[in-house]
Amino acid sequence: MKILVTGASGLLGLNLSLREIGTHTIVGVDRSKLAGTPFEIYKADLLDPQAEHRLLDSLRPEAVIHTAANANVDACEADPEGARRLNADLPGELAQACARRGIRLVHISTDAVFDGTKNGLYTEDDVPNPLSVYARTKLAGEQNVLSVNPAAIVARVNFFGWSLSGTRSLPEFFYNQLAAGRPVNGFTDVHFCPLFVGDLAEILVRMLDKGLSGLYHVVGSEALNKYEFGLQVARQFGFDEALVIPKSVEESGLKARRSHNLRLSVHRLSTDLGQAIPGVSTGIAQFYTQAQQGYPQKMRSYQQG
Numbered sequence: 001m002k003i004l005v006t007g008a009s010g011l012l013g014l015n016l017s018l019r020e021i022g023t024h025t026i027v028g029v030d031r032s033k034l035a036g037t038p039f040e041i042y043k044a045d046l047l048d049p050q051a052e053h054r055l056l057d058s059l060r061p062e063a064v065i066h067t068a069a070n071a072n073v074d075a076c077e078a079d080p081e082g083a084r085r086l087n088a089d090l091p092g093e094l095a096q097a098c099a100r101r102g103i104r105l106v107h108i109s110t111d112a113v114f115d116g117t118k119n120g121l122y123t124e125d126d127v128p129n130p131l132s133v134y135a136r137t138k139l140a141g142e143q144n145v146l147s148v149n150p151a152a153i154v155a156r157v158n159f160f161g162w163s164l165s166g167t168r169s170l171p172e173f174f175y176n177q178l179a180a181g182r183p184v185n186g187f188t189d190v191h192f193c194p195l196f197v198g199d200l201a202e203i204l205v206r207m208l209d210k211g212l213s214g215l216y217h218v219v220g221s222e223a224l225n226k227y228e229f230g231l232q233v234a235r236q237f238g239f240d241e242a243l244v245i246p247k248s249v250e251e252s253g254l255k256a257r258r259s260h261n262l263r264l265s266v267h268r269l270s271t272d273l274g275q276a277i278p279g280v281s282t283g284i285a286q287f288y289t290q291a292q293q294g295y296p297q298k299m300r301s302y303q304q305g
Helices: 011-018 051-059 073-078 080-101 133-148 170-179 197-210 226-237 267-273 280-292 295-300
Strands: 002-006 025-030 040-043 063-066 104-110 153-157 184-187 214-218 244-247
Touching: 002 011, 002 051, 011 025, 011 197, 040 051, 051 080, 063 080, 063 197, 073 080, 073 133, 080 104, 080 133, 104 133, 104 197, 133 153, 133 214, 153 197, 170 184, 170 226, 170 280, 184 226, 197 214, 197 267, 197 280, 214 267, 226 244, 226 280, 280 295
Parallel strands: 002 025, 002 063, 025 040, 063 104, 104 153, 153 214, 184 244
Antiparallel strands: none
């Protein structure tokens, strides 16, 4: 199967494109950040109104995994119109273009569509209540996709791994600070279910192979707070755990509001895939193994300029 991956220089897009998954062929869509990658790159600006039609007609993929988005929560607060265009309008346009051509679509959304006030796990049947511009535009993107393309997969995710810049994911943040011997805050009142990006990549492709459609929570099977996550990273790399400082997110000074509880149920995903979903512990071990194997340096070698 030929799979087109938008946002190929992003954390998920690049890790997905670099991962060999069965016999699938990956073509990445990137504006200008990548060069010399082992996968084919199609240069395009998806905000160009005709870009999706040109790339779909030129490359004729059997599936598209749409990862491109503005995922910088505070940046979305500063530019709500830009966030709406990229996170809400574009997914609907791409979903319609795929539906007209019979191309399968996986659209990447976020766990942040929930306000975090529920006691227990959120399921796909719970009503979202987004708190930030980022979350509101991502929820609108979900709705736009499924309204024009009910056969699409919408995956609400929370993931981590190495990125092109080395600064995009939570464990990179902990790693960079702790490796330099600097203290780092870990929020004790934000609970989430992070999934290692390599596991997420394989699950998304498996969902396509299984012919799934509709809304799924595609997160890890273990819940923990961000302070506990930081301690696990420190422990895995042999850093000083005392440098991870417990703190409330309410004292962080972040611009956008954050949800305190983002524990999501993966029961629907696990049942429909017929497999257990990995947790955070094995993911952090894989994150560490990649560091030992020079994977972050390899990724940076594909950065143009």
